[in-house]
Amino acid sequence: MIGSCVPTTITSSCVYPLQLANPNPRTYIGSGKVAEIKSAVHALDVETVIFDDELSAGQLRNLEKAFGGDVRVCDRTALILLDIFNQRAATHEASLQWQPLEQH
Numbered sequence: 001m002i003g004s005c006v007p008t009t010i011t012s013s014c015v016y017p018l019q020l021a022n023p024n025p026r027t028y029i030g031s032g033k034v035a036e037i038k039s040a041v042h043a044l045d046v047e048t049v050i051f052d053d054e055l056s057a058g059q060l061r062n063l064e065k066a067f068g069g070d071v072r073v074c075d076r077t078a079l080i081l082l083d084i085f086n087q088r089a090a091t092h093e094a095s096l097q098w099q100p101l102e103q104h
Helices: 031-043 057-067 076-088 092-103
Strands: 048-051 072-075
Touching: 031 057, 048 076, 057 072, 072 076
Parallel strands: 048 072
Antiparallel strands: none
């Protein structure tokens, strides 16, 4: 399921709820859904696509290639880790270290 789990620093453009019996091993979602999301990404100038599930490194890489440009793909695990880093960035130095992680 492509999720709507969105921290306050991210604005949701659109949500595509899915129930997959057998996720695609290359991209998690099928080629039709990849094309549909790619179209929305470019029409809405989306920077990040978030999947509310755990993706493999290969799936993340394949989706980023498929969406093209500088579109970042995050799964639930990456989003949770980024949120933890953000919450614990209590000092100015920690905040400076957090910013590049957030923009990756």
